[in-house]
Every structure is written in C-alpha cells, then in structure tokens.
Amino acid sequence: MKFTLPLESRKLSSLLEKAVSREAKLWKVYVPKKPTNQDTDISPEKRDEAVRWLRDVHSQLKLYPETLCLAIGILDRFLSAIKARPKYLRCIAISCFFLAVKTSEEDERIPSLRELASSSKCGCSPSEILRMERIVLDKLNWDLHSATALDFLYIFHAMVLSCKSGRLNMALSGLNPSQHVALLTQQLFHCLAHNALLQVRSSLLSLGLITLELEKLCPDWLALTVDLLHRLQIDSSQLISCRELVARCLSTHMASLPPNTVYICHPLPEPRDGGVLPMWYVSPAPTAPSDPNTTHTRSCKSSAKRKVEHMEVDEYFDGIKRLYNEESPQEGAPTYTAETPGGGQSLPVTQQNAGSSPCPPLQPVRET
Structure with missing residues (x-):
C-alpha cells in the first residue's frame, strides 16, 4: 500500500517519536576510559579497530546494514558498562555481531555459529561465543532493541523526500533514493568507526550527517534543518558542534590515491x-x-x-x-x-x- 502524503508524514512522525523515546531510555553519555595498562584496558583506538573488523565481517557475509549498526550499538553499550581486557575484544565483538544478526536478519539469512566463527577468523570457538553472548545479554538486561543511528537516518531521509521529493531528486545527480541513502549509510559507518563521535547521540549524529548532505543538494536546506531540529527538540548549538565533528571525520576518509597525485x-x-x-x-x-x-x-x-x-x-x-x-x-x-x-x-x-x-x-x- 502506498500512503498519501499527509498519512505518510504522520507515520514518519510517529516512527521518529518512538525512536527518540527509545533512545532517551537506553542512551548514556559515553565517558572515555583512560587506559592505565595496554594489557588490561580496551583503548578507544582498539574499539575503533574492532568496529572496522566487524565491517569486514559484515561485508563478507552480505547482511543488511541494520545488522552492522545494531552490532556496533550493542558493542558500545556493553563496553561502557564493563571493563574488559583487550584479548577478549574480538570475542565480545563477534558475540555482539551474532546477537545483532539473530535480531535483524530473516531466519534463512542467519549463518550458523560454526560458520560465523570460521569465516570471521575471530579465534573463538562456538562455545566461547555462546558464553560471551550470555554475559552480554545479562549486562544489557536482555534488551537489544535500541534506536540506532541508521534508524534515524532512514527516518530523516524519508522525511526529506516526502517534503521536497521533486526538487531533491533533481539535485541527486542521477542517484535514486535507495542509492542516495546507501551513500549516506556508507558515510555513517565511517563515522561510527571513530570514537570521537561516541559522545553524540545517534539521532544527532544522523541529523548532522544528513544536513551536511542537504546543504549541498537542497537550496532551502536550512528550513528543513530547523524543522528537523524542532521535531527532535535539540538545540542548534549542539547540531553545529556535531556537524563539525562529522565533517572532520568524513574529511579523513581513505582515498585510493593521495590528493596531490599527478x-x-x-x-x-x-x-x-x-x-x-x-x-x-x-x-x-x-x-x-x-x-x-x-x-x-x-x-x-x-x-x-x-x-x-x-x-x-x-x-x-x-x-x-x-x-x-x-x-x-x-x-x-x-x-x-x-x-x-x-x-x-x-x-x-x-x-x-x-x-x-x-x-x-x-x-x-x-x-x-
């Protein structure tokens, strides 16, 4: 069924309200831990390395983007709640990933635990992953359904298209909506692999990312940004600070060749x-x-x-x-x-x- 514009707008508003409520319930301010010993503490850099490794595993298995984003969210929530040793980080990461797979994917797309352990080369046995799964679930009170940055990105993108679909589609330079949101998803995952953005709420991170894109594509991007800010009830100064962090993060995106190549x-x-x-x-x-x-x-x-x-x-x-x-x-x-x-x-x-x-x-x- 294809919704008419007013009904579609109301449905998106309802989805946004539920996501914001869910985020407010589960999100906590990230307090970076200062490693005192490389052998006993997981540094922010090691966390970023684990996230990039999960991206490789996700790409190899060709699963939905929602699965990877949820896995990163579970990993960050768990690491903020406990103090773990670096030698257990891959076991923690692959356990969080498998929990996300079983939560987001259809049954026929879920790989077996033995297959996941073998293909990811995590160095853990299936029984070790299962034991770590139980620890993760206990620490998170068996509540994995958090509102991720990708959830907010999808909602914001759909809102923008529903408001200015004709003008925005002309500005997409040949990309259809799915290709455009896929490009934004790729940028979002690059941001999620940088611990500097862990102190930013998922909703604010997605809003900063999509407003940076709107600034390039839509003449009246500021009016759309103000409307989204009003819906989220976020102060504009927070968005400005977030946009600066996101822009700095995206500027470090790896290129195939140096910028001064002749x-x-x-x-x-x-x-x-x-x-x-x-x-x-x-x-x-x-x-x-x-x-x-x-x-x-x-x-x-x-x-x-x-x-x-x-x-x-x-x-x-x-x-x-x-x-x-x-x-x-x-x-x-x-x-x-x-x-x-x-x-x-x-x-x-x-x-x-x-x-x-x-x-x-x-x-x-x-x-x-």
Whole structure:
C-alpha cells in the first residue's frame, strides 16, 4: 500500500517519536576510559579497530546494514558498562555481531555459529561465543532493541523526500533514493568507526550527517534543518558542534590515491570490434571547454571519482533498495557486454549517454 502524503508524514512522525523515546531510555553519555595498562584496558583506538573488523565481517557475509549498526550499538553499550581486557575484544565483538544478526536478519539469512566463527577468523570457538553472548545479554538486561543511528537516518531521509521529493531528486545527480541513502549509510559507518563521535547521540549524529548532505543538494536546506531540529527538540548549538565533528571525520576518509597525485591522460585508443569500449571507460560530464587539455583531464578525474563512489555504495545498496521498492540501480537501462582490460571474463556495461565521449584511464606518474 502506498500512503498519501499527509498519512505518510504522520507515520514518519510517529516512527521518529518512538525512536527518540527509545533512545532517551537506553542512551548514556559515553565517558572515555583512560587506559592505565595496554594489557588490561580496551583503548578507544582498539574499539575503533574492532568496529572496522566487524565491517569486514559484515561485508563478507552480505547482511543488511541494520545488522552492522545494531552490532556496533550493542558493542558500545556493553563496553561502557564493563571493563574488559583487550584479548577478549574480538570475542565480545563477534558475540555482539551474532546477537545483532539473530535480531535483524530473516531466519534463512542467519549463518550458523560454526560458520560465523570460521569465516570471521575471530579465534573463538562456538562455545566461547555462546558464553560471551550470555554475559552480554545479562549486562544489557536482555534488551537489544535500541534506536540506532541508521534508524534515524532512514527516518530523516524519508522525511526529506516526502517534503521536497521533486526538487531533491533533481539535485541527486542521477542517484535514486535507495542509492542516495546507501551513500549516506556508507558515510555513517565511517563515522561510527571513530570514537570521537561516541559522545553524540545517534539521532544527532544522523541529523548532522544528513544536513551536511542537504546543504549541498537542497537550496532551502536550512528550513528543513530547523524543522528537523524542532521535531527532535535539540538545540542548534549542539547540531553545529556535531556537524563539525562529522565533517572532520568524513574529511579523513581513505582515498585510493593521495590528493596531490599527478595524472597523465593517455591518447584515446580505437574502439574494439563492434564499437564496444572496455569496461574501464567512463563518460565524463559535459562541460564548456576553455582549454581542451585541461578540461579533458578534469573531466576524467571527476568521472573516475563518480565511478569509485558508486562502487562503494554498491556494498550497501542491495540491502537498502527494498526500502524504496527499487529492483535495480537503473531500471530500464540497456546493457552491453564488454571485456575487462586484461581480457578476462566479460562484464555488463550500461549504455553510455548519447553525445558523450569515453574518457581514457588515468594513471599516477611513476618515479624514474
């Protein structure tokens, strides 16, 4: 059933109120522990390392993004309640992850405990994970259904689309709603792996992340931000401080190459037989060239960047597109088959936009 706009808005408001109430009940101010001994205390840096490891396990098993976010939340709640030794951290982390899997995933998607212990290489036996599970549940009073940052992100995103869906969709630069929220999810998980943001409520963290995105996409982003602030009853100074932390965190996002890398644009080779170009060619955005050489290189850089962003989004897109009932990233787009650069297995290639020319690959300069 597809809701009309007023009913949809009321439903989103109700979901937000329930999430805020749940967060107020379970959330506690994070007090960072100052390690006195590396062998007896879990430092914030080790916590971040455990979160990044859980991201790798989650990516390998291809589970829903909600599962990973809940696992991180359970881990943080447990570590704030007890004092554990670093040698038990992986056992704690994988136990929290398995609890989240059994809470969020459908039965047919839940891996066996033996399979999880083997594939994650956590160094724990299934019986040790089960014992740690019981400890975690006892410390958290068997209450795992907390409101996560991803829950708030989904609600805020749906609210924004319901208010300004037409204008915002035009500003998404070709991303449909599921792809856009998948990109935000990838950014959120990057933030959750930084202990500097542990002192920020999940609702505030998601609000700071989505308002930073709105600032780039929507002309009247400030009015939308004020409305969301009013719904959360949060002071604007808290949001400003959170936005600064999130922006600083995202600025440290790992890149494939250093920012000052020098690129060389090689001549464009002739198309292969049948006029099909290799998979690694991408179409640059049309620009009004002033200097042909400069414009060609800049277009290649921007196209390569967009391709990398889409590859990162794909990790979470499959688990998110069900939210907006989208079956594929680009429905109805014709595809062709092209060979990989090394002559390996052929891959599907989406048809290039009419009138755009392919951009040759860029390579960093090698020192001679």
